[in-house]
Amino acid sequence: MAATRASGTTAVRYGTMRDNVLALEVVLADGRIIRTGSRARKSSAGYDLTRLMIGSEGTLGIITEMTLKLHGQPEAVSAATCRFGSVADAVGCVIATIQSGLTVARIELLDEMMLRGFNAYQGSDLPEAPHLFVEFHGSPAGVGEQAQAFGDLAGEYGASAIRWTDRAEECRELWHMRHQAHYATGALDPGKRTLATDVCVPISRLAEAVTHAQALARELRLTSTIVGHVGDGNFHCGLRVDPGDADEVARIHRFTAALAENALRLGGTVTGEHGVGVGKIAYMSAEHGAAVAVMRSLKSALDPKGILNPGKMLPADDEG
Amino acid sequence: MAATRASGTTAVRYGTMRDNVLALEVVLADGRIIRTGSRARKSSAGYDLTRLMIGSEGTLGIITEMTLKLHGQPEAVSAATCRFGSVADAVGCVIATIQSGLTVARIELLDEMMLRGFNAYQGSDLPEAPHLFVEFHGSPAGVGEQAQAFGDLAGEYGASAIRWTDRAEECRELWHMRHQAHYATGALDPGKRTLATDVCVPISRLAEAVTHAQALARELRLTSTIVGHVGDGNFHCGLRVDPGDADEVARIHRFTAALAENALRLGGTVTGEHGVGVGKIAYMSAEHGAAVAVMRSLKSALDPKGILNPGKMLPADDEG
Known part of the structure; x- marks a missing residue:
């Protein structure tokens, strides 16, 4: 990728980061090493394992090599x-x-x-x-x-x-x-830490989503900067928090919950770039419904012993 | 999608067909109905089931609804x-x-x-x-x-x-x-039928791949037109064949085999758009190696009884 694609800034012209991954080498839970994709720009031969692995947060395999598309510097x-x-x-x-x-x-x-x-x-x-x-x-x-x-x-x-x-x-x-x-977010409210979170919504609902996030921060007396990759409908909130202040931490949790729920209400997703980890597991069922069970089946098929990044991304069976 | 994206013609500006699919409704083997993706242009929440389903040729589920990106008509x-x-x-x-x-x-x-x-x-x-x-x-x-x-x-x-x-x-x-x-291909060698096949190679190897295909057709005394979505490195051969002529049918098989093998030799894929079906099952192991077993695991996880488009895309266990 051209240098201009750094730092996840939106690039409608160049697609998202994952659009620029052609092929992977992946080590599986049982030690097998597979190659997915090729240097060809498209393929209809078999399941798209490249896309399945991208964004799986290490829960399906460990990516050890990737082949990326390159873009020329513009004139x-x-x-x-x-x-x-x-x-x-x-x-x-x-x-x-x-x-x-x-x-x-x-x-x-x-x-x-x-x-x-x-x-x-x-x-x-x-x-x-x-x-x-x-x-x-x-x-x-x-x-x-x-x-x-x-x-x-x-x-x-x-x-x-x-x-x-x-x-x-x-x-x-x-x-x-x-x-x-x-x-720059860190320069606000000195002495506190920054908690970053993101959501992504249909572009037609983006103004509504950002305005809601701003009102929410004011209501909860939180300092939150917003930076949006607006060509994709994706935006990031940088929240300042004092981890020792239990009340502020509780208000932060209310903020992130309301932000995620509003993104879903607007037809979006609880995270555009940051991923699920443990912080957004609680919203997986709300976002994906019955598809969470499908994700769980795929996880079990590729990592039956659950040794790859356990406890991440997918809620336990009884949680959803 | 704009009307100009019809018929699979290359559109570097607009991405491939699958790049333009945002969300799906899919009926699974056991009758469950899932929704994958959303109207948001990107997501990092969970596995990319949309891409897993696209191009799975009905072997993992049946797509009953899709949400597509729209592109404005250019000025x-x-x-x-x-x-x-x-x-x-x-x-x-x-x-x-x-x-x-x-x-x-x-x-x-x-x-x-x-x-x-x-x-x-x-x-x-x-x-x-x-x-x-x-x-x-x-x-x-x-x-x-x-x-x-x-x-x-x-x-x-x-x-x-x-x-x-x-x-x-x-x-x-x-x-x-x-x-x-x-x-127009059908206007050549009247009375015969057209067999269409495609491969996709890295663009840097495309001239070599097309020239090879042309020489192969001449050598095997076959009539083959070539139309290439060259921005993607993808091209299609339209071969004229008389199904009653066993010798010609055998030469057609030699052609399609050599075409696929050459695409793999050049770092490409045996099909860019047409898919695997039964005709290209024989090349799945050569193209994907150990990843075929992973595809088989995914198929078993989602369709344990093997009722969805059985016998398609994935070689039986003892074949690869």
Whole structure:
């Protein structure tokens, strides 16, 4: 993958991370070593074991090698930041952008609290308002035209302070800031720790989901930054927590539960990237229903002794 | 999916068919009904049952509903046909196009014999030489620029008779011709039937694979057209056969065997789109090695009585 695909930032142009995995070498529970997939870009020969293993969190096998698609560096790049009056406007602009057929290389939402974090972290004085960071790749005129079209759409959604650059160095600088989001969250409420969680919803429900998360944090008196890979409908909350404060920990749990339940209510998933582990096992049955039993059958078939990452991802039989 | 994604033609811009499936409803062997995936564009919650079911040829469950991604109609379209001196030149042009970062919406190879088929079918007098059909989607200037860049690359690979159009009607006409490939193959060797087969190889080995297939057909005195979804490294052979001619049937079997074995030798797969069924069961072990046993375990876990499309896709235990 091109360097520009780092850090899980959305890339509608390049697909999700898992779309870029062609083949795997996997060690199974009984020590057998298998190869899944090939260097061919597609296959209809047999079950898609590559996708079955990706995201299985080590519960079906241990991935020891992977073959990835490579993307060439684009001829031209144009990136921008712009400011919106509300999260709803920012997300409305994203939806309009995607519906217009513009092929974004990345498009990221940063909420008001995230901007406050950047100000605290880097000593800046940026307006604490929702922002979009966007980037287009392609041929010079094509990129210019897409930038123009995006700028027009952003204007329709009340964007201000649109700042474009097509200089590689400035693009890097812009995304460097974005990639500091974790540290910038850490600059809020000094002395606390960050708990990160994510959900993913249909893009048409994204504004609703983000607005709900913001209201929830206010209601529960929690500090939460939001960074969204909005081209995918996926967003991350960075919650500040004092592990010694039992009441705050309880409010954090209420937040993450309400966030996950709302994602399901909106037709989404309790995690777009982070995975299930133990923290989201409780929602597996709510999200997948009868399919959880199917997942359990697959687990038993490939790891009958339950020695691979035991207790992770799948609820015990009597839990769901 | 947009109408332009019909008929399995390559769409690097839009991903493969399976990339466009978000969610399924599946009836299992024991009558349970499950839902896999959601309307969210990505998820890390549990095993990817959607991908496991896609391409399982009804051996794990019966798909009764699917949720697909939709793509907007592009603002501008530019399509072209061009002629090459050899398959190697045509495929070289495809590789250069992809490496240049041009995002093709579709790019199809038609070999000499395919052109002969079109002439026979539609009474035309097109030169019987390898052709590429290509289409770009995007903004007007962007599409123009990509068309220009492609034209330059095609020129470097000795393309002639490059015919561009950006009129929707002419684009439709052009692809209508391509979509008649099956009937055009049927216009060769009247009275025979068509047997279609496909393989998929890494794009870097595609010229070699297609050239091998052509030489093989000549050597075995078979009529075979080739149509390639070359952006994916996938191509289809349309072989004309008289089912009553035992010798020809035997030569067809030698052809399909050598085609599949060569695809594996080149690091590819014995089928990119058509699937395994019974015809390619013999190659499953050669392609997947120890992973076939894993596929068999999954099949046993989900269909212990073996009632779903029995005998298809997976070789019996003692066969591999």
